[in-house]
Amino acid sequence: MQNTKNTIEFNTETVDLVNKIIRRYPQGRQKSALLPILHIAQAENHGWLSSEMMDYVASLLNIQPIEVYEVASFYSMFNLQPVGNCVIEVCQTGPCWLNGSEEILAHFEKKLGIKKGETTEDGRFTLKTVECLAACGSAPVIQVGTEYHENMTVEKADGLLSRWTEENKCSHTNPYL
Amino acid sequence: MSLVKVTIDEIEVEVEAGTTILNAARKIGGNVVPPAMCYYSKLEGSGGKCRTCLVKVAQGSAKDPRPMPKLVPSCRTVVQNGMVVQNITSPEVMEARKAITEFLLINHPLDCPVCDQAGECSLQDLSYAHGLADTQTIEERRTFAPIDIGDKIKLHMNRCILCYRCVMVADQLTDQRVHGVLGRGDHCEISTYITKAVDNDFSGNMIDVCPVGALTDKTFRFKSRVWFTKPFDAHRDCPKCSGKVVLWMKGEEILRVTGRKDKYGELEVFICNDCRFEHKEDKDWEVEGPRKIERHSVIGQNHYEK
Amino acid sequence: MAEQILLKSLEVPGLAGFDIYRKLGGYASVEKALKNFTPDEVTAEVKKSGLRGRGGAGFPTGMKWGFIDKSTDYPRYFVCNFDESEPGTFKDRHIGQLNPHQLIEGMILGSYALGARTSYIYIRGELFYVLKIIEKAIAEAYSNGFLGENILGSGYSLDLYCHPGAGAYICGEETALIESLEGKRGNPRIKPPFPAIVGLYDCPTVVNNVETIAVLPWIINHGADAYAAIGIGNSKGTKLISACGHINKPGIYEIELGLPVEEFIYSEKYCGGIRNGNKLKAVVAGGSSVPILPADLILKTAKGEPRLMSYESLAEGDFETGTMLGSGGFIVMDETTCMVKNLLTFARFYHHESCGQCSPCREGTGWIEKILQRIENGQGTMKDIDLLVSISKHIEGNTICPLGDAAAWPVASAVRHFRQEFEDHVKLQRCPLSK
Numbered sequence: 001m002q003n004t005k006n007t008i009e010f011n012t013e014t015v016d017l018v019n020k021i022i023r024r025y026p027q028g029r030q031k032s033a034l035l036p037i038l039h040i041a042q043a044e045n046h047g048w049l050s051s052e053m054m055d056y057v058a059s060l061l062n063i064q065p066i067e068v069y070e071v072a073s074f075y076s077m078f079n080l081q082p083v084g085n086c087v088i089e090v091c092q093t094g095p096c097w098l099n100g101s102e103e104i105l106a107h108f109e110k111k112l113g114i115k116k117g118e119t120t121e122d123g124r125f126t127l128k129t130v131e132c133l134a135a136c137g138s139a140p141v142i143q144v145g146t147e148y149h150e151n152m153t154v155e156k157a158d159g160l161l162s163r164w165t166e167e168n169k170c171s172h173t174n175p176y177l
Numbered sequence: 178m179s180l181v182k183v184t185i186d187e188i189e190v191e192v193e194a195g196t197t198i199l200n201a202a203r204k205i206g207g208n209v210v211p212p213a214m215c216y217y218s219k220l221e222g223s224g225g226k227c228r229t230c231l232v233k234v235a236q237g238s239a240k241d242p243r244p245m246p247k248l249v250p251s252c253r254t255v256v257q258n259g260m261v262v263q264n265i266t267s268p269e270v271m272e273a274r275k276a277i278t279e280f281l282l283i284n285h286p287l288d289c290p291v292c293d294q295a296g297e298c299s300l301q302d303l304s305y306a307h308g309l310a311d312t313q314t315i316e317e318r319r320t321f322a323p324i325d326i327g328d329k330i331k332l333h334m335n336r337c338i339l340c341y342r343c344v345m346v347a348d349q350l351t352d353q354r355v356h357g358v359l360g361r362g363d364h365c366e367i368s369t370y371i372t373k374a375v376d377n378d379f380s381g382n383m384i385d386v387c388p389v390g391a392l393t394d395k396t397f398r399f400k401s402r403v404w405f406t407k408p409f410d411a412h413r414d415c416p417k418c419s420g421k422v423v424l425w426m427k428g429e430e431i432l433r434v435t436g437r438k439d440k441y442g443e444l445e446v447f448i449c450n451d452c453r454f455e456h457k458e459d460k461d462w463e464v465e466g467p468r469k470i471e472r473h474s475v476i477g478q479n480h481y482e483k
Numbered sequence: 484m485a486e487q488i489l490l491k492s493l494e495v496p497g498l499a500g501f502d503i504y505r506k507l508g509g510y511a512s513v514e515k516a517l518k519n520f521t522p523d524e525v526t527a528e529v530k531k532s533g534l535r536g537r538g539g540a541g542f543p544t545g546m547k548w549g550f551i552d553k554s555t556d557y558p559r560y561f562v563c564n565f566d567e568s569e570p571g572t573f574k575d576r577h578i579g580q581l582n583p584h585q586l587i588e589g590m591i592l593g594s595y596a597l598g599a600r601t602s603y604i605y606i607r608g609e610l611f612y613v614l615k616i617i618e619k620a621i622a623e624a625y626s627n628g629f630l631g632e633n634i635l636g637s638g639y640s641l642d643l644y645c646h647p648g649a650g651a652y653i654c655g656e657e658t659a660l661i662e663s664l665e666g667k668r669g670n671p672r673i674k675p676p677f678p679a680i681v682g683l684y685d686c687p688t689v690v691n692n693v694e695t696i697a698v699l700p701w702i703i704n705h706g707a708d709a710y711a712a713i714g715i716g717n718s719k720g721t722k723l724i725s726a727c728g729h730i731n732k733p734g735i736y737e738i739e740l741g742l743p744v745e746e747f748i749y750s751e752k753y754c755g756g757i758r759n760g761n762k763l764k765a766v767v768a769g770g771s772s773v774p775i776l777p778a779d780l781i782l783k784t785a786k787g788e789p790r791l792m793s794y795e796s797l798a799e800g801d802f803e804t805g806t807m808l809g810s811g812g813f814i815v816m817d818e819t820t821c822m823v824k825n826l827l828t829f830a831r832f833y834h835h836e837s838c839g840q841c842s843p844c845r846e847g848t849g850w851i852e853k854i855l856q857r858i859e860n861g862q863g864t865m866k867d868i869d870l871l872v873s874i875s876k877h878i879e880g881n882t883i884c885p886l887g888d889a890a891a892w893p894v895a896s897a898v899r900h901f902r903q904e905f906e907d908h909v910k911l912q913r914c915p916l917s918k
Contacts, residue, residue, distance in 0.1 A: 024644040026558075026601070029684055034666035035649045039608065051371045061666075066357045069370040073359040074668040075649035076835075077608050093570045094771055094828045095727045095814055131652070131832045132570040132771075133609055136727040136812070137734050146611040175611040175647075225673035226841050228881055247880045253673050276877035280846035313870060316853040339839065358668070358839075361651070363849045365839035 008053050010044060017176060018060060030061050034071055037061065038078060039175050047087060047126075047172035048079040076130065084119040084126035086169040089143040092129045095136035104140050105129065107154045111161055124165070145171030181258035185209050185232075186266045198251035198262055199230055203441065209264050210441075212274075212303050214281070214388050215340035216252035217443055223345055224252035227338060228277045229303060233270050236261035248273055271307075278307040283314045284363065285389075286335045294390030296403040299442060300338060321366060326356060327374040329395050329454050330384060334366050337391035343367065343383035350379040350447060367391065378417055381453040385436050385444050396454055397425075397433040406432055408468040413461055417449035423468050431457045437468070486713055488701045488721050489694065490737045493581045499616055501623035504584040510629055512703035513591050517637040520703075525596035529699065531707035533719030538564055538655070538692030539770060539810040540885075541794050550679035551597055552687040560688040561599040562664065563590060563696055565606035566648055566655040569770035570832060571812025574723035574735050575693035579606070579613040582697070583620035587643065589696035591629060592703055594641050597689055601642045605660050608649040618645050652836035656884045657690040659838065670840045671884035692810075694723055715741030718793035722808070728815035731755035744768075744790040744797075745782050748815065761817035765901070768797055769809020771829045772889030774896030775822075776806050802896065821916045822901040823908050826893060827855040833890035844887040847878040851894055858905060861912035868905045872898050 010018065018037055025032035037057055038049065045053045054068040072078045079087075090096075090105045105127075109115055112125050119126040135141045138150035142157075149160060163169070179194045185202050186209040192201045200218070202210045211232055216224030224230075230252050234245035239259025248270060251262070264270055282304060289295045321334035339358065344367070347354040355376075356369045369375065375383070384392045406425040413420045425433040434453045436444040456462065497503040504510075516525055530545025551559060563586065567575040578586055586604070594602045606614050621643055624630045632640045646664055648654050654663045658672035661683050682688020698720065702710045711719045718740035727733045730748070732755035738747065747753045748763065757763050766781040767773060784790055785804035790797065797808045816825065834848040851874055857863045875891035882888070898905060907915040 024642075024646075026684060029665065031666035032646075032664060035608070035663065036647055039611075039647060039649065063666075064354060066355055066370065067666075069368075070357040070359055070668055071666065073370075074361050074838075075608070075651050076361075077650035092828065093832045094767075094825055095571055097828045098728050098814070098816060098820065098825070130650075131835050132568055134567045134569075134573045134576055134607070136571050136573050136814070137725060139727060139733075143609060148612075176615075225883060228841055228843055231881060250673065273877065273881055277842055277881070280842045280850075280877070283846050283850060314850065316850065338842065339845070360839070361668075362834065362837040362839040363845050365845070 008045065008050075008056050010040075014040065014044065014174070017174075022061070031063050031067070034061060034063075034068065035075070036176075038068070038072055038075075042078060043172045043174045047083045047085075048081060082119075085124050086144060086164055086171045087126045087128060089128045089130040089133075090116070091131070091133045091135075091139070091141045091143070093132040095132075096139040096141055099139040101140040101152075103154065104142065104152050104157060107157050108161075111158070124168070144169070145173060146175050181256055181260075183256040183258075183260045183262065185262045186264050192256060194258075196256055198232060198234075198249070198254050198256055198260075199224075201256050202251065202262075202264065211251045211264055212299070212306070213252055213441070214299055214303065214338060215342065217342050217345070217386055219443060219447075220342060220345040220349060220386070223340075223342060225250045227281070227340060229274060229281075231270060231273050231277070233263040233267040234260060235263050235267075274307045275309070278303050279309060279313070281338050282308065282312075283316070284318050284335075285338070286318060286320075288336075292333075292336065292390040293393045293398055293403075294336075294387075297442075298390060299388035319363060324372075325395070326369060327376050327380065329381065329450070330375060331393050331395050331398060332367060333391050333393070334368075335391075336389045337367055338389055339365055339367075340388055342386040342388070343392055346382050346386055346447075347375070347380070350382060351377040353377070378449050378451070379447060381450045382436065382444065382447045384453075385438070385447075388442070394433060394435075394453075396457075400432045401427050408470060410437065410465040410468045411462040412465065413452065413456065413463060415449060415452050417451055419446045419448065420452055421446060422448055422452055422462075424462060424464065429459065431459065431462075486721060486739065487737050489578065489582075489585070489697055489723055490735070493577075498581060499583055499620060501584060501620065501627055504582070505627075508704075509584050509700075510588055510624075510627075512700035513588055513595075513629055514635060516592055516595060516703050517635055517639060522596045522598055525592060525703065528707045529596070529702060532702045532710040533707075533714075533717065534695065534698060534702065534710065535717075535719070535794065536692055537694035537698075537722065537810070539569060539772070541808065544691065544695055547679070547691075548593075548596060548689055550677065551689055552680050553598060555687075557686040558601065558684075559597050559599045560683040560686055561590065561594040561597050561602040562660065562683060562688060562690045563602070563604040563693060564655060564657065564660055564690050565604050565610075565693050566652075566660060567610075567693070568607055568652045568655055569772060569810045569812055570829065571725060571727060571767060571814040572770045572810040573725045573727070574811065576610060576613055577723075577735050578693055578697050579610070579617055583617045584624065585697045585700060586617070586693060587620055587624050587630070589699040590643055591624075591634070591641060592699045593689070593691065593696055594643075595639055597687075600640060601644075603664060603683075604643070604645045605654070605664055606645055606647055607654075608647045611647060614645045614647055621645070651838075652832070653838045653884070653886055656886065659884065660690060661688065668838070670838050671886075673883055713739055715791065715793050716795050718795060718808075722792070722811050724792065724811045724813050726754050726813045726815065728813075729758045729761065729817035729820070730815045731758055738792055740791075740793045741796075742792045744792055747792055747813075748782075754813075754815065757815070757817050759817075761819065763815065764818045764820055765816045765822065767806075767812070767814040767816075767893070769807045770812035771814070771832065772885075772892060773807040773809045774802050774805070774892050775826075775900065776804075776896070777900045780804050780900070781806075802892070803899075806896070819916065821859075821914050822897055822904045823855060823859050824914065826897045827852070827859050829893045830855050830890070833886065837886060837890070841883045841887075843878045844882045844890065847874050847887070848890045850874055851890070858908050859914060861908065861914070863905075863909045865906065865909055868898060868902065868909070 211230035214227035231248040238257030659669040875894040879891040
C-alpha cells in the first residue's frame with residue numbers, strides 16, 4: 001500500500017474493496033459509502049484527509065467535492081490536518097474522568113512533552129482528547145487506531161509508550177484489513 | 178383542493194390542506210405572523226432550524242383535540258382541520274422566542290454600526306421585537322476572519338446564523354454547489370473549504386436570501402447606509418432572468434441592484450448576477466417607479482422627494 | 484440472578500463463531516419464524532411481549548414496528564442502531580463483540596417482520612474491531628443459508644451489511660443515523676414525517692437498538708407470554724445495565740426489571756458496593772442524559788418507597804425527585820466527587836456533540852460549558868447558577884431533536900439537587916472538594 005508523492009490514488013486491491021462497499025447500497029445511493037471510504041482514505045493518507053484526497057474520494061463516488069468536505073468536517077474521527085504516526089486518543093467524558101482520565105492525559109503530556117492536540121517534533125505521536133468511547137466499565141480508556149486500551153494506569157501508559165516507540169507504531173492502517 | 182380551518186391567536190382562517198401554520202398565519206397577516214429566520218418559501222426543505230417561529234398548538238385538530246406536547250416550528254408543521262394555534266397570545270411562546278433571540282445573539286457581533294445589512298436585517302428586527310435590553314453573557318464571542326467568496330460577495334461568518342438558505346440557493350438554483358456548511362456544533366461555518374470562488378450566474382441570490390449581514394454585496398460595501406438610498410422598481414430585457422429588480426439609488430447613481438422582496442423579506446423572483454452586478458447605469462434600466470417597502474424597517478421611513 | 488437472556492452463554496469460548504452458537508440453539512428462532520409465522524405474526528408477538536426500546540427512549544418496540552408503512556411498493560429497511568455512545572453505556576459493544584450471531588439472528592427476525600430485503604447495522608466508527616467481528620459472523624450466516632437468497636427455502640431473502648459511523652454521538656438519534664447512513668452530515672431530520680413513513684432513502688424504515696434486537700430470538704423461541712412474565716408493571720423482561728464509576732465491580736449486568744436499586748448497588752451479585760468503603764453521593768441511572776439523583780433519592784422515592792430498576796419506579800416523582808431508566812448506563816459517584824466538575828464533563832460532551840443545526844442547542848450547549856468552567860475555576864457568580872437553570876430551561880423542548888433535552892436535564896437536575904455545592908464554588912472561589 002504505497003502512496004507515492006505523485007499519486008494519492010488507491011491501488012487495485014483497495015479500489016476493489018471500495019467497489020465492494022459501494023455495492024452494499026442501492027443503485028444511485030453510492031454516496032452512502034462515503035464514511036467507510038473516508039476511513040480507508042484517511043488510513044491510506046497517513047492518518048489525515050487532505051483536500052486532494054477528499055477530491056479523489058468525491059471522484060470515486062461521483063459526488064461534488066463540497067459534499068465530502070461537509071461530511072469529513074462533521075465527524076470527529078476524521079483529521080483535516082496532518083497528524084503523527086501514532087495518534088493517542090484519551091477519553092475525557094464523565095465516567096473516564098471519575099476514574100482518573102486527567103491523570104492519564106497529564107502523564108502522556110509529560111512523557112511526550114506535548115499538550116493535547118499537539119504532535120511530537122519527530123512526528124511520531126499525536127495526543128488527542130476524545131469524548132465517550134463507550135467502554136465506561138473499564139475506565140479510563142484510550143484508543144489508538146482500531147485498538148482500545150482499557151483500565152488505563154500510569155504504569156500501563158508507560159509500558160505502551162515504550163512498546164510503541166520501539167516498534168515505531170503506526171495507527172493508520174486500513175480498518176477493513 | 179380541500180380546505181381546512183385553523184385558528185391562530187383566536188383568528189380563524191381557511192387554507193388549503195397541506196399548508197403550514199406559518200403560511201396560514203401569513204394569510205391572516207399582521208402581528209400573528211411568526212418571525213422566520215431560516216424558512217424561505219421558495220427554497221425547498223428550508224426551515225425548522227432557527228426555532229424563532231415556534232408556536233403552541235393548543236388543539237391538534239377537530240378529530241384529535243389533544244394539544245401538542247412541545248412548541249412546534251410553525252414553518253414545518255402542517256395545519257389540521259380544527260387546529261388551534263397560539264402565537265403572540267401564548268406567554269410560553271413569547272418566552273421561547275425571547276430565549277431563541279438571545280441564543281442567536283450570544284455569538285453575533287454587535288457591529289450593526291459597521292454592517293451593511295443594518296436597516297434591512299432580520300436579526301436586527303427580531304432583537305428589536307424580542308431581545309433583552311441587556312446582555313446576560315460575558316463569554317467571548319466566537320470569531321472568524323471575513324473572506325471573499327468570489328469577487329462580488331463578502332462572507333462575514335461572525336454574523337451568520339446558519340439558516341442554510343444560501344446553501345439551498347446553490348443547491349437548487351445552480352449546477353454545482355461549491356460552498357456548504359462545514360464543521361459541527363458552534364464551530365459550523367459556511368465555507369468553500371479550500372479558497373474557491375462561488376461563481377455562477379445565480380450566486381448573487383445568496384446575498385438576498387441571507388437574513389443577516391453574513392453575505393453582502395461587495396459592489397455596494399460601505400457606499401451608503403441603506404436608509405439613505407431610495408429604492409425603485411425597474412426592469413430590463415434579460416436573457417437569463419426576469420430582469421425585474423429593485424434599484425437602490427442615491428441621487429442619480431445606482432448604488433445597488435437587488436431582487437424584489439415581499440413583506441416577509443423573500444424574493445419574488447431570483448435574479449441573475451448580470452442584472453445584479455453588471456448593470457449600474459441609468460440607461461440599463463426601465464424605471465417603473467418608487468418601490469414601496471412594507472416592512473417596518475428604517476427603509477420604510479424613506480421618502481421619495483428629491 | 485434473574486433469567487439470563489442476553490448474557491446467558493457469553494462465557495462460552497468461541498461463541499462468536501457460527502458452529503458453537505448454532506450448537507447452543509442459535510438461529511432456532513429464524514427456523515421457527517420463517518416456517519410457522521407470517522411477518523405480521525412476528526410483529527404481533529413482539530407487541531405482546533411488552534418489549535420496549537432499549538436505546539434510551541423506552542418506546543414499545545412492537546408499536547414502533549406497527550407504524551411502518553406497508554401500503555406502498557417502496558423497499559422497507561430495518562436498521563440496527565449500534566452507535567452506542569451515551570456516556571455511561573457500554574452494553575451493546577459487549578453483545579457485538581462476544582455474541583454477534585445473536586444480533587444477526589434478531590436482525591433476520593426484525594427484517595422478516597417488517598418485510599425488509601436489505602438491512603444495515605450502523606456501528607460507531609470507533610468500534611471498527613467489533614464491526615469486523617460482526618462482518619465475519621455475517622459471512623458465516625450467509626454461508627450457512629441464514630442470509631442471502633431464499634433463506635431456509637422460505638422464499639424470504641435478506642442482505643445484511645455493517646456500516647461504520649465516524650465519531651458523532653448525534654448519529655444515535657435515529658434520523659441523524661439515517662442521514663449518516665446516506666453519507667451525509669449527521670443532522671437530525673425535522674419530524675414528522677417519522678422514519679416509519681419516510682426513512683432511509685425516503686423509504687419506510689425502523690431503527691432499533693442492539694439490545695432490543697438481540698432479545699428478539701428469545702421472545703420468538705419462548706413466546707411473548709414468557710417474556711412478559713419477567714419484570715414488573717410495564718417494564719417487561721430483563722435489561723442490561725452498564726454499571727460504572729465508583730463501585731467495586733463495574734461491568735454489565737442483566738437484571739430482571741424491578742430489582743431494587745439498593746440491591747443493585749450494594750449486593751455482591753452486582754456492583755458490590757462503593758469503592759474503598761466510601762459513601763454513595765449520587766447516581767446517574769440511565770446514561771448521562773437523565774437527571775442525576777442524590778443518594779437518598781436514588782435509593783428511595785420521595786414517598787419513602789424503595790426505588791426499583793424499572794421504567795416506572797425510576798421516573799417516580801417526575802424530574803423533581805425522579806429520573807429515567809434511559810439506556811441503563813448506571814454511573815455511580817462517591818462522596819469525593821465534585822458535582823460541578825462532573826456536570827462540566829457532561830456539558831463539554833454535549834457541546835462537542837451538538838450538530839449545530841438548530842440555534843438553542845448550538846448556542847446553548849457551549850454557553851453552559853463556559854459558565855460551568857468558570858464556576859469550577861472559582862470565577863463564577865451566584866447569578867451564573869440561575870443563568871444555568873434558565874439556559875437549560877430554554878433549550879429543553881425547543882430543539883429539533885432530543886440532544887437538546889439531553890444537554891439540559893443534567894444541568895437542571897444537578898443544580899436542583901446540589902445547589903449548595905455550586906454556591907460553595909462561588910463563595911470559596913474554588914472547588915470545595917479539591918485539596
